[in-house]
Amino acid sequence: MEVIYITIGVSIIVAVLFFLAFIKSVKSGQYEDTYTPSVRMLFDDELVKPTKEKENK
């Protein structure tokens, strides 16, 4: 049943990777604001009619 040590080992490695990502994201301030991101994503950046200027010319 040695393979279980591999799977547990890999599981731990993956978990550690995620944990490091978590620490890093907390430190870089990803979670300081838990409201703005949820609203920000609702806004579009697309300039809806990009060809309009050309038409005017």
Next chain:
Amino acid sequence: MEKEQFYYDNKIVKMFLWATILWGVVGMLVGLLVAFLFVAPGLLEFAGSDNAISWLSFGRLRPLHTNAVIFAFVGNGAFMGIYYSTQRLLKARMLSDLLSRIHFWGWQLIIVAAAITLPLGLSSSKEYAELEWPIDIWVVLIWVVFGINLIGTILKRRQRHIYVAIWFYIATFVTIAVLYIFNNLALPVSGFKSYSVYAGVQDALIQWWYGHNAVAFFLTTPILGLMYYFVPKIANRPVYSYRLSIIHFWTLIFLYIWAGPHHLLYTALPEWAQNLGTVFSIMLIFPSWGGMINGLLTLRGVWDKVRETPELKFFVVAITGYGMSTFEGPMLSFKNLNAIGHYTDWIIGHVHIGTLSWNGFMIAGIVYWLATKLWKTELYSKKLANTHFLIGTIGILFYAIPLYIAGFTQAFMWNEFNPDGTLVYGNFLDTVTSIIPMYWMRAIGGTLYLVGFIIMAYNIVMTAKIGSTVEDELAEAAPLKIISSGRAAGEPIHSWLERRTVLFTILTTIAILVGTLVEIVPMMLVESNVKTIESVKPYSPLELEGRDLYIREGCNNCHSQMIRPFRSEVARYSDNDPELYSKAGEFIYDRPFLWGSRRTGPDVHRLGGKYNDNWHFNHMLDPRSTSPGSIMPRYTWLIKNTLNASGIEAKLEGLASLGHPYSEEEIANARQSIATQAAGIVENLRQDPEFVKNYGDQNMQEREIVALIAYLQRLGTDIKAGRTAQN
């Protein structure tokens, strides 16, 4: 700060959208076909019943269905949503158009390769990882391309904050890469044949560690990311709780990866490993339901909108289905419920609640909405979308509910004893024929679902026709302020270095994982602490060829090889001998393991010696001649095909290098051994005058059927041989 103008790549989203629709139709069509094979086993015998078509048999089509719907339909659907939302959330075009195109075409090539090789029987038999090694390597390469493209885009983003959806995409990339590589480690012995580096119990454990996480990180996390983007976006409401979404993400990915062993409860897997899997599986209900609640409550206050927006209707049913299947999952991980549900159609129902509603309906909702965005128009017909929703929902219910009933019915019939201690339904077939009506209803449910999907395909084609295409969509946003001191913004060397560092880190991580593996695996293989059983010997060359035929035909899709230590199971499969449940030590020469996950037919682990060779011959020729009412396909080609044993030396050498005790002499004499053993079986077959009459003048000892019979007659007999010797 000065705003920058840039373009979103809409074309790649559109390409994935069409691929999603195309492969959705194909994958579901194959699914429907196999559903009808349950009620009409001769359905696809176009060339006459004596001439069954090998590549249209259930055992080969079922992997095609699962691979097509998982990797082709849901895969393309997830990429579609990921490529659309990632660009918008990060306010940046994808890192490289070239990588996007390589990802797209590379992925389609994998699908085409799967659609060719799986019906040809080129399969490793491990569920959802059936593809053989050359395709596996290709999959990994394309997956890495996707990962570089995704992470590269994150690095050049214009939005400092990484929205939760992106976290889910990153987790998908990282975890699938690790799981896929580890589960598919195999030793190639020819162009499309390999043997797993793990054997028996170990192979089973690693397969379900992968298998469950394929569900978790291919069918769940990417779709959750999409949920966190598209549900708020389409409802135009912020997600119910952003804080909850963060907790949801981190707990879910941490817990999921441990849950695999719940697929192996009561098997020969060590008990502590089973318990570990059970505990984590039960805990999983918390993040799962947190996510479901977060998704549904996002729609609070806009339920009037749900009535009018077909996309949101799809989402509501999808998220409810997610809640259903993530409730069932932990429940099925309780050992007492698992004892009932495992190997029955309950599992098939459970899976399809997840896939048809959660995956299928999430993707449908996203496709409808994206069509309006990509073609800058209203949907061609809202009415048709509503029809799709209605038919699809009824289809899901018609699919799942009959299978729940079928599962319970069959489980209870398997376990029912007479007062005198004999099984009430001693003939396995009674437990099959009694659920045929449920199979009919399931096929009808599947038909409804597919009809709904085709209506969507039509609707999208028409929408594309009336709309206008914007392949590169202009957008503007301020660039990120570089926080680190020293370098000025936009300094190319700095950004190049930064990018390089992260890439370097990723590559190092992969290297570490692979390196660890290369060192650990051989070490682990030397000393095995699976309890060895002295009388268990490696397969003879002919049996090995027979076993590879068993794998080629996908017999494991319907027959398990794992008798659990229950009275009802040893009574049915092991001559009522309470000691003869399946033991770990019996599988040490099984590469890959063939325990199966569903008993559409009976378990075959102790099949050896149960029937004579003629029975097997006639059963393969026409299962209904020996077992009236059987729904097994005919395997007439096994009787006509000549066995190709030209690779036997390479196979034996490969297995020897993995630790199977084949001597050099045995390998050198393999063909002689095959001829001798085959002649013996043909001698047995000739005792039946019918056989002599029909096949007496043919060269039968060289046919594939003989190898398969050799394997089937060997199954589970070693342990009995050991006991006879002891007595």
